[in-house]
């Protein structure tokens with residue numbers, strides 16, 4: 776569903792800030808240290824899930840002070856909506872995953888269907904190891920696979936529709952510097 780710029784502007788102004796940029800920075804640094812312990816000597820291939828993973832991926836990788844390669848995939852199941860449907864693969868990795876230590880990076884684990892399907896697909900590609908990192912995990916009991924967690928989670932968010940730091944509201948507001956929840960959603 777399309778949206779006007781005025782509506783987007785109002786959504787941002789009326790939203791509740793869940794996490795500030797400073798809090799996000801600290802949480803990403805803490806997760807980067809854990810990833811460093813696990814992957815610093817493994818020449819990992821970091822796969823950013825577009826579009827939402829863009830900001831988190833960039834910020835995280837600049838905190839990983841060891842050699843790594845990066846690539847991206849584009850998979851989406853929400854489009855311009857605030858509820859998800861079937862996962863659509865738009866771009867596959869350009870690198871071969873065979874024998875690589877792969878770290879998948881995404882913005883949000885909500886129901887977890889996106890991440891679950893990406894990981895299932897990569898498991899069949901003879902990877903040396905497979906890890907995943909998310910900026911936020913949404914707290915509710917509707918996970919696609921009950922109890923499913925990312926290997927690395929920076930922050931939790933309540934069961935509301937959130938935007939900012941890469942996450943969109945109808946294609947907008949990915950550029951918001953904190954994480955916000957839409958009023959009433």
Ligand SMILES: O=P(O)(O)OC[C@H]1O[C@H](OP(=O)(O)OP(=O)(O)O)[C@H](O)[C@@H]1O
Nearest residue numbers: 825826827851852853885886887888889
């Ligand atoms: O855990 P799930 O319920 O599957 O939802 C999580 C996914 O939803 C968002 O992607 P979206 O489909 O909105 O595409 P985008 O990355 O382009 O925003 C987000 O970036 C995650 O990839």
Ligand SMILES: Nc1nc2[nH]cnc2c(=O)[nH]1
Nearest residue numbers: 885935936937938942943
């Ligand atoms: N922007 C955004 N994308 C999502 N994908 C799944 N849940 C969410 C959410 O709360 N916000």
